[in-house]
Amino acid sequence: MTHMATRIAAAQLPITMADPVANLEAAAAAVASAAASGARLVILPELSDSGYVFTGETEARSLATPASGRTLTRWRELAAAHQLVIAGGFCELGDDGRLYNSAAVVAEGGTLAVYRKAHLWDAEKLVFTxxxxxxAVVDLPFGRVGLMICYDLEFPEWTRLAALAGADLIAAPVNWPAAPRPAHERPPEVVKAQAAAAANGVFVAVADRCRTERGVGWISGSVIVGPGGFPLAGPVLADHPALLTADCDLPRARDKTLNANNDLLADRRPELYGGLSPVQT
Amino acid sequence: MTHMATRIAAAQLPITMADPVANLEAAAAAVASAAASGARLVILPELSDSGYVFTGETEARSLATPASGRTLTRWRELAAAHQLVIAGGFCELGDDGRLYNSAAVVAEGGTLAVYRKAHLWDAEKLVFTxxxxxxAVVDLPFGRVGLMICYDLEFPEWTRLAALAGADLIAAPVNWPAAPRPAHERPPEVVKAQAAAAANGVFVAVADRCRTERGVGWISGSVIVGPGGFPLAGPVLADHPALLTADCDLPRARDKTLNANNDLLADRRPELYGGLSPVQT
Known part of the structure; x- marks a missing residue:
């Protein structure tokens, strides 16, 4: 099935706080590199246009754009110029006037999906709705791409829902803050990404960032994981820009068979899982 | 809080197929070693009395005992003699005449819980109901112990349910069959155990087995993981007997706080998780 593989790229980028023009240029350079490598899908980090460590809601609002605005317009131009698809995070000003930590899938024809982060981390709760x-799960010519953002990926319910909705690959723009860990151990965020891939038989591609921002450092753990749970590229785990690529036969993820008697999703016992969500009445 | 820590032991054992007397003796020796090390809870592998690679239902039936039978009676004697609690797997003949791949928590006062594996692996489906x-979640003097078996642990719904039911530690008797993996990578089963611990803020203690049985080899991946997702002991990943121990302050797992704004379980969005289980009517 090698002939069906699609090159996927995850761009680990530095982001300049509160400088969207510079950030869009950096993203454009990364997209160009990904295209040169033959990638058909490139993933950019969370809040890749604005930066992350806002002084507060006012600053975030000053950097937010609507889905029809500057950031996704530029991505559309890039997607058209390079004949690929971009999945990345941006600071969204909603039509309702609220701010969202969002991600979009953008192709030459336009924006295919806008997803708003459902599980907010720390001070994001003071800024974003x-x-x-x-x-989101988007059906692309080379496979179905699910989209979620950073802390979302740590909720097994969320990755499971994406798999049940048919995602072959989960694309995850992240800004993973650094935290202490034992020597020779991967960060739990990376371990959870691997487990999500293995538990659901999907590819997972994470684009993290690098370079300290207003005193916050990052894991810089960009990684592309195969449906068996093993990394295909990365994790980088080093504070520098990186462009990871891996050749992924995305529709292969639709076969959840493990052996003659087991299937990752069919083996679920949903009739016993009622305690995970409120009883519907 | 070090003074509150409880020593937990996971016994990686060879098991002799179809020789329950020998297996109960091996378990007794492991329990004695665990007690000598100061453990108050010792975990034994899946199907620790019978062996795993049955020729079929007939052989499994010939090795099965009721919860009132030989295996749990012996464990109760051991628990009393050593003043500790045993959580291990056994081949159960149910009151209904069916066979179950079960685990029990046994103390000197008797059997506190019998749990029947809900997610069956491969040929188990031909033998067990x-x-x-x-x-199961059992409230012990030193903390609340959840119980599940092998493949169960790979369903994030199941580990989440245990955590939501209040488990501080998930005890998992397993028989993890060996499979190829890239050099320097942990088996996905171990990665999923780590992710389950980190995603739920619980301890996870896995007792695997060693020594090829009827041509089947094992990961021998016994491990005790802390609520941050990092191993406290193991994974062994070597085909020999081992007694892992770790000092675990189990009630510490009840604090799910990550920072001023985040809590591992409170951050769930159950109102959005309806797709994980059938709509209740």
């Missing part, structure tokens, strides 16, 4: 829609 | 109850 959480999304209330399930993970 | 799947359980239809959620993971």
């Amino acid at each position: 959480p999304g209330d829609a399930p993970p | 799947p359980g239809d109850a959620p993971p």
